Amino acid sequence: MYQKGFSAYRKSAANTLEDKRMILLKLYEGALLFIGCAKRGMMGKSARIRGENISKIMAIINELECALDYEKGGEISTRLSSLYQFVMDRLLLASKNNDIKALEQAEQVISTLKDGFETALKELRRATAPSHIITNMSAPAPERSVQFAL
Numbered sequence: 001m002y003q004k005g006f007s008a009y010r011k012s013a014a015n016t017l018e019d020k021r022m023i024l025l026k027l028y029e030g031a032l033l034f035i036g037c038a039k040r041g042m043m044g045k046s047a048r049i050r051g052e053n054i055s056k057i058m059a060i061i062n063e064l065e066c067a068l069d070y071e072k073g074g075e076i077s078t079r080l081s082s083l084y085q086f087v088m089d090r091l092l093l094a095s096k097n098n099d100i101k102a103l104e105q106a107e108q109v110i111s112t113l114k115d116g117f118e119t120a121l122k123e124l125r126r127a128t129a130p131s132h133i134i135t136n137m138s139a140p141a142p143e144r145s146v147q148f149a150l
Contacts, residue, residue: 021121024064028114031060035107042100054095057106061087083109 034053041049065084068077090106093099 024067025114025117025121027060027064028110028117031057031110032107032114034060035103035110038094038103039100042094042098042103047098050098051095054091054103058088058091061091080113083113 034056038050038053038057041047041051041053061084065081068081070077073080087106087109090102090109094103094106
């Protein structure tokens with residue numbers, strides 16, 4: 001009985017960690033989406049669209065900053081904080097001066113962070129996957145036929 005409960009707990013903890021990683025990835029993706037919208041607002045001379053979307057990006061960056069764990073993350077957390085502050089500065093400049101170059105600089109940093117995080121996730125999954133899954137990943141997928149009932 002104890003082993004069954006412990007197994008369920010471990011599975012739940014792993015799922016929760018994976019959920020947090022996916023949320024982080026979605027936050028980066030959302031920030032990039034809102035940057036695209038803010039750019040369109042700038043090009044279309046719409047201060048409202050620009051401002052609303054830059055505010056959304058800033059909220060995401062603020063959440064990412066607040067989620068940093070300096071005890072566990074150490075220097076990485078400190079460096080991420082610096083990058084988030086740079087992005088916030090660029091967003092403020094973009095909003096204040098309708099500066100698309102500043103917005104593109106923020107976009108470049110966020111995109112780089114997202115790509116790095118995706119790469120790290122793939123490596124982590126590969127490192128923690130059971131060996132039989134890794135060896136089968138290179139094997140071609142079996143062909144499947146689809147039949148429809150009419």
